[in-house]
Amino acid sequence: MYQRITKQLLYAVSLILAVLVLNFLLIQLAPGDPAEVIAGEMGGANAEVMAAIRAQYGLDKPLLTQLGLYLGHALQGDLGTSYFYNRPVVELILSRLGPTLLLVATALGFALIVGTRLGMLASRNPRGIASALVTVLSLIGYSAPVFWTGLMLVILFGATIPLFPIAGMIDVVKQGGPLVRALDIAHHLVLPALTLGLVYLAQYSRLTRASMLEVLGADYIRTARAKGVSERQVFNRHAFRNALLPVVTVAGMQFGAIISGAVLVETVFSWPGLGTLAFQSILARDYPTVLGILFFSTLIVIIANLLTDFVSRLLDPRLAGGR
Amino acid sequence: MTQPVLDIRNLKVDFMTRRGVAHVLDDVSFTVAPGELLAIVGESGCGKSMTALSVLGLVPTPPGKVVGGSILFQGRDLAQLRRSDMRKIRGGDIAMIFQEPMTSLNPVFTCGEQIAEAVRLHQNVSPGAAHARAVEMLRAVGIPEPELRANAYPHQLSGGMRQRVMIAMALSCQPRLLIADEPTTALDVTVQAQIFSLLDELRHKTGTAIVLITHDMGAVAEMADKVAVMYAGRIIEQGPADAVLDSPGHPYTRGLLASIPRVYADPDADLPEIPGIVPALTDLGRGCAFEPRCPLAINACHAAQPRHVAMSANHSAACIRLKTGEVLA
Numbered sequence: 001m002y003q004r005i006t007k008q009l010l011y012a013v014s015l016i017l018a019v020l021v022l023n024f025l026l027i028q029l030a031p032g033d034p035a036e037v038i039a040g041e042m043g044g045a046n047a048e049v050m051a052a053i054r055a056q057y058g059l060d061k062p063l064l065t066q067l068g069l070y071l072g073h074a075l076q077g078d079l080g081t082s083y084f085y086n087r088p089v090v091e092l093i094l095s096r097l098g099p100t101l102l103l104v105a106t107a108l109g110f111a112l113i114v115g116t117r118l119g120m121l122a123s124r125n126p127r128g129i130a131s132a133l134v135t136v137l138s139l140i141g142y143s144a145p146v147f148w149t150g151l152m153l154v155i156l157f158g159a160t161i162p163l164f165p166i167a168g169m170i171d172v173v174k175q176g177g178p179l180v181r182a183l184d185i186a187h188h189l190v191l192p193a194l195t196l197g198l199v200y201l202a203q204y205s206r207l208t209r210a211s212m213l214e215v216l217g218a219d220y221i222r223t224a225r226a227k228g229v230s231e232r233q234v235f236n237r238h239a240f241r242n243a244l245l246p247v248v249t250v251a252g253m254q255f256g257a258i259i260s261g262a263v264l265v266e267t268v269f270s271w272p273g274l275g276t277l278a279f280q281s282i283l284a285r286d287y288p289t290v291l292g293i294l295f296f297s298t299l300i301v302i303i304a305n306l307l308t309d310f311v312s313r314l315l316d317p318r319l320a321g322g323r
Numbered sequence: 324m325t326q327p328v329l330d331i332r333n334l335k336v337d338f339m340t341r342r343g344v345a346h347v348l349d350d351v352s353f354t355v356a357p358g359e360l361l362a363i364v365g366e367s368g369c370g371k372s373m374t375a376l377s378v379l380g381l382v383p384t385p386p387g388k389v390v391g392g393s394i395l396f397q398g399r400d401l402a403q404l405r406r407s408d409m410r411k412i413r414g415g416d417i418a419m420i421f422q423e424p425m426t427s428l429n430p431v432f433t434c435g436e437q438i439a440e441a442v443r444l445h446q447n448v449s450p451g452a453a454h455a456r457a458v459e460m461l462r463a464v465g466i467p468e469p470e471l472r473a474n475a476y477p478h479q480l481s482g483g484m485r486q487r488v489m490i491a492m493a494l495s496c497q498p499r500l501l502i503a504d505e506p507t508t509a510l511d512v513t514v515q516a517q518i519f520s521l522l523d524e525l526r527h528k529t530g531t532a533i534v535l536i537t538h539d540m541g542a543v544a545e546m547a548d549k550v551a552v553m554y555a556g557r558i559i560e561q562g563p564a565d566a567v568l569d570s571p572g573h574p575y576t577r578g579l580l581a582s583i584p585r586v587y588a589d590p591d592a593d594l595p596e597i598p599g600i601v602p603a604l605t606d607l608g609r610g611c612a613f614e615p616r617c618p619l620a621i622n623a624c625h626a627a628q629p630r631h632v633a634m635s636a637n638h639s640a641a642c643i644r645l646k647t648g649e650v651l652a
Binding site for chain 1: 379381410411412413414415418419421423426427428429430431433440441444445476478489492493
């Protein structure tokens with residue numbers, strides 16, 4: 001067990017290093033010169049100022065030296081300074097990480113819980129109305145692009161039925177204790193989480209339905225019935241845990257995709273998270289920030305994969321291995 | 324004679340298929356007394372497993388449906404029971420073990436949990452007591468280190484061990500009747516023998532009646548008190564095991580017995596077989612279903628379903644050729 005964990009951690013660390021190098025090189029290929037953008041921010045500059053800016057940010061050094069410096073700093077927990085915000089990238093990202101994680105976790109939790117429930121409902125009677133409804137809804141759910149769903153929800157809840165706020169994370173005019181604040185954030189969270197979650201909800205409900213139908217035909221389900229287990233318990237106890245495994249695997253693999261989905265959703269709803277930051281820094285050619293965000297998303301995906309592994313082992317003893 | 328545990332009378336089960344109605348079970352009748360072992364034999368697809376599933380009320384509906392007859396278990400007709408009452412009987416008074424031990428246990432629960440679940444479904448005991456009962460049952464079916472094995476997951480056990488766990492689970496609530504549907508099909512020959520002798524031993528110890536569905540004529544000869552031979556959804560011969568095996572009446576039973584490999588037979592001789600295959604249940608004619616494959620068929624066989632003809636006490640076969648004495652000769 002410990003050996004496996006060590007192995008996985010080593011693997012993760014080397015993966016992170018590779019990602020750092022690759023990202024750094026990739027971004028050099030992107031068109032545009034950060035020095036020009038910085039100079040633009042300052043309101044124009046001549047050749048001397050440009051050279052000074054290049055020297056200040058180390059942009060005048062050869063590429064490999066830049067890479068070496070970047071890696072060296074990164075290993076010490078320093079991802080550089082944002083050109084645009086003039087703050088350390090790590091600090092900048094950490095201030096935005098919370099909202100993104102909150103959004104992604106809420107969306108994923110919502111998608112998993114509601115999706116698997118709907119899938120189970122549909123599998124109860126595969127040719128019934130509930131099943132057909134779930135199939136149609138999930139088809140719509142995953143054919144509709146995230147930004148479109150987001151915009152539609154904004155129109156619906158922002159203009160037609162103004163139930164939920166359509167932008168930001170907190171209401172600046174609202175004052176009150178932590179509870180009021182939490183409720184306010186939750187209120188703002190509804191639409192972005194719904195938008196981001198719907199796509200995955202659709203997929204998980206279909207996956208659960210298919211997986212349940214397969215599991216329900218298994219011999220051990222017949223055994224459960226033969227020993228007098230009620231239909232309800234057959235579903236909830238004997239079939240569900242077995243059917244959940246593919247769903248968990250897929251959800252874990254999609255974590256990266258969900259984060260990139262968050263970029264779109266955060267932009268649409270002005271959610272102050274990593275996604276908005278990524279969007280702004282790309283437009284501003286703020287390379288250290290972009291690199292930092294890429295690094296942090298890699299980290300999150302790796303952690304998510306480790307967690308998925310762990311949960312899968314909890315769910316299925318066959319994966320735990322050993323006698 | 325003692326009151327039978329199970330008394331099936333004229334049971335009929337139909338399946339609605341795309342090609343029409345299939346009479347999966349047609350006029351099936353038999354009885355099993357307490358402690359008795361009835362073997363049901365026959366080719367695949369002749370209705371053996373369906374008989375077992377109808378007793379437990381597990382016929383997949385739709386497409387299947389019990390359309391006639393009665394299944395009297397200790398005097399109550401199971402075919403008329405409500406679902407909730409039927410569930411109390413399943414696993415409690417009537418237990419079943421299946422032919423696929425490799426896949427018949429739920430992979431995500433330990434063996435002990437699965438046995439304890441059966442116990443708790445039918446007896447009002449604490450989780451601790453149910454677990455203790457599970458360990459006790461594992462010991463009773465000859466599993467070494469039952470305390471350890473109770474915490475093992477099915478994938479950590481061999482096929483034979485898993486079938487023992489299935490048997491332990493089936494017997495955990497002291498059923499009056501155990502239905503074993505080809506319990507040894509997927510196992511090694513030596514393990515098969517162990518499982519059969521385990522079943523036999525437990526039957527003598529507990530007085531549980533057993534309906535054994537099997538292809539293994541050796542096991543039938545060794546253990547069975549009574550034999551029912553099925554063909555195309557009907558019982559075509561039944562009687563005491565000795566009588567059926569020693570003097571089979573129906574040509575099908577004879578063919579079945581002749582096709583068993585024997586140790587002392589000429590090794591170069593071809594193994595006798597019954598030509599043809601089991602007919603599709605959707606297009607049976609009016610006459611005897613075995614007629615197309617029967618070496619003794621005559622024109623009269625087309626005319627009507629043959630009735631059972633008594634050959635000796637409790638031994639009968641459904642063949643019109645028996646009446647004229649030609650088969651027995």
